Amino acid sequence: MMTTTTTAPASTDLLTVHAVTKSYGTADKVFTAVKDIDLRIAEGEFVCLLGPSGCGKSTLLRIIAGLMPATSGEVLYCGRHIKGVNPYATIVFQTFALFPWLTVEQNVTVALKARSVDPPTRHATALRLIDTVGLDGFEKAYPRELSGGMRQKVGFARAMAVEPELLCLDEPFSALDVLSAEALRGELMELWLGKKLPTRAILMVTHNIEEAVLMADRIVVMGKNPGHVVTEIAVELHHPRVRKDTAFQALVDRVYAAVAGHTPSEAESLGTAPGQPGHTRRLPPARINALSGLMERLNEEGGRSDLYRLGADLQLELDDLLPVLESAQILGFAQVTEGDAVLTPLGKAFAEATILTRKQLVAGRILRQPTILWIFETLRQDDNQRVARSFFLDKLRADFGDEASNQLDLAIKWGRYAELFDYDDDRDELYPEPAQE
Amino acid sequence: MRRPFRFGPVSLSRPSISAADLVVVAGLGAVLALAIRLAWRAPAVVAGPRISLAVSALPWYALLSTSRMAAAYVLSLGFSLAYGYFAARSQAARKVLMPLLDILQSVPILSFLPVVLLGLSALLPQGIATELAAIVLIFTSQAWNMTYSFYQSVTTVPQEMREAAAIFRLSPWLRFRVLDLPFAALGLIWNSMMSWAGGWFFLMAAEIFRVGSRDFRLAGLGAYLQTAADANDLKAVAAGVITLILTIVLLDQILWRPVLAWADKFKVEMVSSDAPPPRSWFYDVVHHSHLIGWLRRRCWLPVTERLDLRANLPAESEGTKGRGLWRRLSLAVLALLGFAAAAALLFGFYRAVVTLAGLPAAGWAALGTGVLATFGRVVASLVLALLWTVPVGVAIGTNRRLAGVLQPVVQVVASIPATALFPVLVLALLRVPGGLNLAAVILMLAGTQWYLLFNVIAGTAAIPQDLRDSADLLRLSRWQRWKTLTLPALFPFLVTGAITAGGGAWNASIVAEYVTFGGETHSTVGIGSLIAQATAASDYRLLLASTLTMVLAVVGINRTWWRWLYLQAEVRFKLE
DSSP states (O other), X not given: OOOSSTTOOTTSOXXXXXXXXXXXXXXXXXXXXXXXXXXXXOTXXXXXXXXXXXXXXXXXXXXXXXXSOOSEEEEEETTEEOOSSOTTEEEEOTTOOOOTTSOHHHHXXXXXXXTTOOHHHHHHHHHHHHHHTTOTTOTTOOGGGSOHHHHHHHHHHHHHHTOOSEEEEESTTTTXXXXXXXXXXXXXXXXXXXXXXXXXXXXEEESXXXXXXXXXXXXXXXXXXXXXXXXXEEOOOOSSOOTTOHHHHHHHHHHHHHHHOOXXXXXXXXXOOTTSSSOXXXXXXXXXXHHHHXXXXXXXXXXXXXXXXXXXXXXXXXXXXXXXXXXXXXXXXXXXXTTEEEXXXXXXXXXXXXXXXHHHHHHXXXXXXXXXXXXXXXXXXXXXXXXXXXXXXXXXHXXXXXXXXXXXXXXXXXXXXXXXXXXXXXXXXXXXXXGGO | OOOOOOOSOOOTTSOSSOHHHHHHHHHHHHHHHHHXXXXXXXXXXBOOOOOOOOGGGHHHHHHHXXXXXXXXXXXXXXXXXXXXXXHHHOHHHHHHHHHHHHHHTTSXXXXXXXXXXXXXXXXXXXXXXXXXXXXXXXXXXXXHHHHHHHHHHHHTSOHHHHHHHHHXXXXXXXXXXXXXXXXXXXXXXXXXXXXXXXXXXXXXXXXXXXXXXXXXXXXXXXXXXXXHXXXXXXXXXXXXXXXXXXXXXXXXXXXXXXXXXXXXXXXXXXXXXXXXXXXXXXXXXXXXXHHHHHHIIIIIHXXXXXXXXXXXXXXXXXXXXXXXXXXXXXXXXXXXXHHHHHHHHHHHHHHHHHHHHTSOHHHHHHHHHHHHXXXXXXXXXXXXXXXXXXXXXXXXXXXXXXXHHHHHHHHHHHHSOHHXXXXXXXXXXXXXXXXXXHHHHHHHHHHHHHHHHHHHHXXXXXXXXXXXXXXXXXXXXXXXXIIIIIHHHHHHXXXXXXXXXXXXXXXXXXXXXXXXXXXXXXXXXXXXXXHHHHHHTTOHHHHHHHHHHHHHHHHHHIIIIIHHHHHHHHHHSOOO
8 A cells, every 4th residue: 555644754864866877778789878877855954957969968857756776776765665657746748748739728627637637626736736836727728728838837736736746847947937937936936845746855857057046955066978967066055046146156156167077098088099998988969060169259258268157148958058068178178177168279260360370270079089080090991082971870889888979970970160071962982071182 | 821721641751662561461361361252151142121212211321321421430540649649659560550451541442342341241231341441441441531530740849848848747648638639630630530531431332332132222312312313313312312312411511510610729830820719619619608518517627637636757766576477467468469460370371372373364364454444444534533623623723713713612522422422423324325434434533533633722822923924024834834833733632632532542443433223233343343242142252352462553653653752742742
């Protein structure tokens, strides 16, 4: 028998995640999404999972909610194993996941119907919750008639309808415009802090550092390749928290430093060539234009800038900023230390150079990246100076699996920019740029 | 931007001829051989129905024809939902079901008509056999694209919606009702409309099918038109055509338009689009009717409520012992059925090989020339269709005023099944030298040109305005504009249209190349003609060989030529 209240002693954690690993694929091609994750959530806590895209934070959330099984390790809820979907948890989704053909009220009641609640109670509960989130009058509206913020309110109402003990939020504000997101955050915090929710703990996934500092009691910072917990940072600021507070800003800075890490040594950072033993570093999904923009901006700032401010100034989310920064680090144009980005002399030269000189600078540096060097050498040693795309793809699959095609496309972009090699789309072949012969 | 609707098969991006294909074709051969084995016992003389040419009989005939369509459609819908859902849910099932579906949808359906007719006639009383054969035939023409559409929808339900259904623990039934089915509804309805329109073509063919002393005709609009043409009764022909058009328009108004208007709420896009929602006067009437509202409250809602609650997952403590036993039992039954089916197929395959081995060399030579002759007609009809549909379609697609005037007209004309008018065509052309050849090409053309025209219109409408503006700004000459903008942009649409059109043309050959008219039999060289002749002469070897040859020819062409063009279209000419 399972009941919601009797079996959990007050002192233990609501949720314990122990050594959870999730990997996909079979023996020869394994992709590990998260590795050896340990996490605890106590009664009454608001915990944020924070990290760049690809760090497996959403995967972890789904394992916790029971939507997918872990490959190894265990998830305990109130000290017990739960098979399949955790009946005491629910999720508010990033894209709302409302059923577009059901009205606001039907979207809320369908969750109750699945729990065999009788129609009058369903109706009453739905009306009360729709009222709570401030949508009364919209019961008969269809989601497409609502704004993004209002849709997410329906998402919250639906989640609350099943009275979850553990409320999981999967980037619930990231698909909203800035103002709606801010309003909705405030309303959620008001309900949560005012103990107006039957919820015992909240777990939120986000890549927005300010949002995490604004709302959470504790921030779990995750890193990628494979996803792991970097550190945990307790947020002990009083509510309501104010963004302009120095304490708030200092904490945001600290979290930024934890997320961005620091520039590793060169050998460690570049890795080995595809096919060779050792870890092959991925090319970050960054646009070259964005790199130029970042370098120029850093140069204007005098060569050093706070990542937090840089992101805000360039209106870049963490997910967009980090790959650009990573490519700058691979090229040796910038370094990251203590939450700051620092321009190297080479980076300064790049920022001040003409377009042609920039290409030459990149050409000189990008060849240190093992994947690009390997493609370049292969092409030059080929008798016909033309090699089929599929040749590279097959080799890259051993290192990157399903990502191989994206990696090759990125390599081609860099090769084209640096005028090292080019790609013939009609014949699916790569060839060296004539200038390099 | 909303992706414009493309009329045609969508499954060609699969690998070219594979082992699975060969297995499926061999299986088809086995099934055919078994059916033909039955056909041996089919009566040699079949008396057809008496068709009255009185105008007062027309409503009754229209009702008969429509009922056959409805029966076949209900069958198709049920099949699509079950097959598509099963294929989408079970990985193992998908591996078998999807290649099977892929071949089935490129098989020329009409080539099976004789075999099915003969097989059923041997088993059942004549009236029932012909009715059933017509329904089976229409079913096989309707089911595949609906199934494919439903399968595709179920497998592309957005991940977060699926997760929401899981986290709120919707029962499989409730998830089907509030997620899978609504998500698939629009595609299913569009495909239903296409299937329904295509069904008329096959129904008319089935209603007028008559070879030698076997008269397999069915009382209905098709047979009426044929009898009228046979009797040279132009007044009756006119009355028949008008009734047919009225029936089709009426069904459109009180069935498909209302369904489309109702289904507008199943649009998945979260933005309200600029295009006005589809409207239907009949839907408005029904929607505001008190009787319907009362039925909904009193019957529909209580019933679904009970179904929904009953389907909910039982409490967690409930034992799984009984279910385990049930599961094992059903597995055993399935295994037994599978074994029986496999044995029957093997036997059928053996029969097929034995039967085919007995076919003399002259027979094979005739098959070769037949395929080539029919192929020539198909190509001719496609070229002719392209020659007029591309300029006209582009004109309609670019000119809004023209589109407003022509589109309704085109829709009505296109909805007349070409097979219904075929007897009239024969009446007109039989005296011309090479008349049957010409009539055959015109029938193929008439049956297929609409797919092309609609695709050209859709393709033209999909050319982005900024590209058209650039073409204007660059002052491209007429020819340059066609070469650099219009034709490349149309290419994917032309290919999908031509694939469907080509399939339709092969189908038409069965009724077009062999005609019994005014008591005389006229035939021309072709594979369709061979199938019909074999049926008339009870030459079961030739019937099996010619039917299989046609299947192989069409599947082969689809898998090589069309697949290659389709890939080109997908990779190089896609406007994103």
